[in-house]
Amino acid sequence: MTAVLAAGTVPAYPVHLTAEPRPDRPSRGLWLIKWLLIVPHAIVLAVLWAAFLVLTVVAFFAILFTGRYPRAVFDFNVGVLRWSWRVAYYAYGALGTDRYPPFTLHDVPDYPAHLEVDRPGQLSRGLVLVKWWLLAIPHYLVVAVLTTNGIRWVGDARVDGLAWETAEGARWVWEGGGLIALLAVVAGFFLLFTGRYPQGLYDLLLGLNRWVLRVAGYAALMTDTYPPFRLDQGGGSDPQDTLAPYAPAGTSLHAGSPLLQDDAPQAPSTTGRSSWTTGRVVSVVAGALALLLGLGLVVGGAGVSALRQDGWVTSPTLRVQTDGYAVATEPLELRGLGLDEGLGQLRVRAQDTDGGEVFVGVARADDAAAYLAGVQHTVQTGPLTADVREVEGLAPRTDPYGHDVWVASAEGPDRQSVELPATPGSWVVVVMPADGTAGLEARIDVAATMPWARPLGGALLTLGVLLLLGGGAAVALAVRAAEADTRA
Template sequence: MTTYPVRVQGRFDPALNRWLWLVKWLLVIPHHVVLAFLWLAFGVVGVFAFVTILVTGRYPRPLFDFALGVLRWTWRVAYYSFGALATDRYPPFSLGEEPDYPATLDIAYPERLSRGLVLVKWLLAVPHLVIVAIFLGGGGYLAFRAGEWAYSPAGGLVGLLVLIAGVVLLFTGHYPRGVFDFVLGMDRWALRVAAYVGLMTDAYPPFRFDTGGDEPGAATLDAPPPPAPSRGTAGRVVPAVIGVLLLLVGTGLSAAGALGLWADQTQRDATGAVTAPAQVVRSTGYAVELGTAELNWTEAGWTVGDDWLGAIGLRVDPDAFVGIGPTADVARYLAGVDRDRVTGFGDQALYQHSAGTAPTSPPHAQPFWAAAGYGSLTWTAQPGDWTAVVMNADGSRTVDTTVVATATLPALAPAAWTALGVGALLLFLGGGLVLFAATRPTRPTTPARTTIGAESHA
């Protein structure tokens, strides 16, 4: 019997600190922050690998090493924290093999992969995904989020058993070995499925519950020997990583540019202004502040200077007053006035109420408004701090009106085309770097012949 190409191992540590596990969730936060970005890159790498396998039948080695590094890093963090709680040794910030760490993961690099199988692996893995969902809470270690596979510790049967082991450790000072073996079996199953769905092997995961920290089975594979180690690996990995980052940035800029062009071409009204969705504002007080805008630029006349917003408009109900004025003057006028301040829009709008009395004079009598009117106003943006205010025309209590904001945004189209162009350039450069890394020849060294023996597992 041959071993499965995905080898997951963990060394059991009988001398665990009985208290440390209570704060491990806090200690691994830096790892989770880094892993969030690494898994985002993992998703991009997976898309590129999918296309490459479909065309060439090969998973580019630098990208494979990166994907394997992300899985290794995540497995070490899970083993330290609530994927097992089986070691007190803090995991290293590394994509490398780290063979001296208690938790190790290795995946045999496939020289060839099936072009057709890559299209249906997600479907073939459905039975395994159902089992993994039971182990890991329907989305714990292996989850499909925003179009990418993610591996991160969570609940389910694993979480429950690890929590029980932590409580036992807390009161007895001993981690139950039976729980450890069972949890490692579930972790091993999940990682095998993750590697298969991640296109890193064509070997279908076995329906076999291999418990314990050691990988069972014979250590000699029937598959061809692994490729000889090569020199210049850094010369391939570095361009691949830079290329993936350029692809990420390029994708974001291209999407922003396309969204900007869509808004410029489809969201303008008859006057040429882009109109925001209408928002109802209500207050039991005398005024509603619509937030503060800080506008600063360096030189008048620049496209991104005083002309980038263009003509700004605010429309309210005909019997309501709306004005824009310097923030300092508005604050003095409304000091001690019963009012609300609104931040956010739509369902995300937040009201901050300030109790007080009625204003000393009606809003139209104030000389500081840069633009004001009943029912609507039009204002050309200027440098400074500005606040928009909605009140009843007579300054009475209880404001209830609909607000619609508009802006001509003359810089929208140029900015969108710029973002789209820069994004396309970064996509081209990123794709070129990844292709270069995938096809760059290496100089093989003389491989050392290694024989590994292990007891067969039936």
């Protein structure tokens, strides 16, 4: 069978999303609980998308060095996109059918939603470096509008948009965006109250999903053809690009070519016996999860090992200031859980930013409260400069140094440091001008030796490397076996 491509037309986009021309007469109320019914698919897709991410990285390097997208990897990733589209079509991507999606990567001919991607030949080695992040940015902005949505709890904060308060005064907010899900809900209400799904809304939802999945195929390196900024609505075959003066008339095409021959729906392409058996899919998913976990452990282990500087794990420097006579921290509780042994030695350092003499002391919370009673000071309530609480009062009755409330203290010019063993209890750090005057601006930091940090970092690194090796082997063996089957 052959067909002729009309003058002024160009190939359809290589990512072909199709569905029934009309919605499959969904029920009035089933859409209200589809969020629950798709939970099993959501769990499976979560791990499949982890494998999709890992295999896309594999494809990236394969294209970079060979210009080819490995066939077995391509088939797997297309299967994940296909599975995702079926679930979206059933649920809140279109609400197009009440037929439960099958659990398979492969095309199901009698299911009302399909997705195929033309297998690429030679791909650009240079384009692969930029198309998935730089070139796709304009499309990512569009996709964000189409897909980003959700309900978020924001407490008592002032918000814009649709919001409603709970009995406790908290707010649940529908965040902006998510046009696809929002329109699907609108379709759901049409079904609920009229039993009818507006055809125009159905066509629009299919067009929006087609846009998103075209971008997904491009970002996953499956094609070098840039996704069109065009909304091709409706089910059936993808509409053709038009008004291209360079497409010759009379071009003869075989059925199944990526060029569309006519407006009739095209049957999903078939690739024969599947190379992705259940065992291989499980192996790839397990390997991908191991790779991602291993990468996280390696990064975490390296980070924990790098925290130690001169034997100390030091916090970021915090700039504190007060118009009163002291800055005090909220009580720090060290009780149980082996905190005293885990932290090892503690160190507090403070320095007046104006070069004046500064006093820094550590006291038990009750003793510090007694000393600061009636004293104008600032309480640092959090890790940010703005996290403060002002306490009204007068000047302290006695100078801080030499007072017996301090477990450890130091005073003088430049940076002052006090060290003490981590001991169970409730502790407060106090920083003051050494001369007892009002007004202070200082930089402080806290550190601990954390003797377990280096062994923990080494253990995380070792476990991470083992997971990387094991996961890489599992993915490589499964892909190799699937690739061998595709060539058989």
